[in-house]
Amino acid sequence: MWIKEPGTVTERIEFLGRPELCSYLVKGDTYALVGGAMAHVIPDVLSQLNDLEVDLERIRHLVILHSHYDHLGMAPYLTQQWPWLKVAISEVGARILTNQKALKAIQDYNNSMLEAKSGVYQIEPLNIVKEGFPVHLIINGGMEIDLENGVKLQIIDVPGHSVCSVAVYLPREYALFPSDSIGTLTEERILPMGSSNYDYFQESIDKLGKIRAEIICLEHFGALTPPEGIELCERVKKEAKDFRKEMIDTYKRKADIDLTIEELAKNFYCGLSKVGLLPEELLKDILKRMVMFVNQIE
Numbered sequence: 001m002w003i004k005e006p007g008t009v010t011e012r013i014e015f016l017g018r019p020e021l022c023s024y025l026v027k028g029d030t031y032a033l034v035g036g037a038m039a040h041v042i043p044d045v046l047s048q049l050n051d052l053e054v055d056l057e058r059i060r061h062l063v064i065l066h067s068h069y070d071h072l073g074m075a076p077y078l079t080q081q082w083p084w085l086k087v088a089i090s091e092v093g094a095r096i097l098t099n100q101k102a103l104k105a106i107q108d109y110n111n112s113m114l115e116a117k118s119g120v121y122q123i124e125p126l127n128i129v130k131e132g133f134p135v136h137l138i139i140n141g142g143m144e145i146d147l148e149n150g151v152k153l154q155i156i157d158v159p160g161h162s163v164c165s166v167a168v169y170l171p172r173e174y175a176l177f178p179s180d181s182i183g184t185l186t187e188e189r190i191l192p193m194g195s196s197n198y199d200y201f202q203e204s205i206d207k208l209g210k211i212r213a214e215i216i217c218l219e220h221f222g223a224l225t226p227p228e229g230i231e232l233c234e235r236v237k238k239e240a241k242d243f244r245k246e247m248i249d250t251y252k253r254k255a256d257i258d259l260t261i262e263e264l265a266k267n268f269y270c271g272l273s274k275v276g277l278l279p280e281e282l283l284k285d286i287l288k289r290m291v292m293f294v295n296q297i298e
Helices: 039-051 075-081 091-096 100-117 198-209 228-254 257-265 280-294
Strands: 007-010 013-018 021-027 031-034 059-063 086-089 144-146 152-157 166-170 175-177 215-217
Touching: 007 215, 013 039, 013 215, 021 039, 039 075, 039 100, 059 075, 198 228, 198 280, 215 228, 228 257, 228 280, 257 280
Parallel strands: 031 059, 059 086, 175 215
Antiparallel strands: 007 013, 013 021, 021 031, 144 152, 152 166, 166 175
């Protein structure tokens, strides 16, 4: 089943946020939020946690699976409000979050969405260029975050979508949290987003497929339970392979990078683009990086 709206996924996993920007509450004796979403969904998350009657002091970790602007925007506000919360991210991700250019992009994207879609609560705009981004725990592949009572989050290195991507596997629930490392599922298609390194992207998909997870908790557009969850990695693997061929064939036919991108972009205006989270300029930049990589264009 494809769970498209926030709600219960399993006894130990709650889908929070909005359909297009998902975070997950994972419950052991202590709790963790997996996925940092964007700042403007904070009111939704706080309301959902209130409805679930969650003891907020049990939420000890916010696990950020990569450093893109739409996966970590809640962290600055939540760490200010919840001083017990520890933000966890990969070593490469933590390094990126000391870069002023990266911080400005994260701040600008989140604040523009806050201004447009903040809703009834007033959330202070991000000021991370001046204040820095909160990071308390470095996580890399092979590590675990122990939430106690048999609930452990296993960390897996999955570069390709970004240089800093990690995934989380929760063996207790056979649940995988891949973020964007296996692409983006939309109503229209699966968008392969190997924007950092397409080779690594396909290798990461293969690695995650071998886990044979039954539940896939995505950070855009919800969660999949069996049988769809079991099938997703194979679907993504095929889509990534097919899209690689499409990028090569289209470039051979067009013999021009800009015309190739224009052609490919026609089938990417769905999902994140439809809800205003992937501006056209950024989409074309992502496509350009992928096309240049697979065609070995310097």
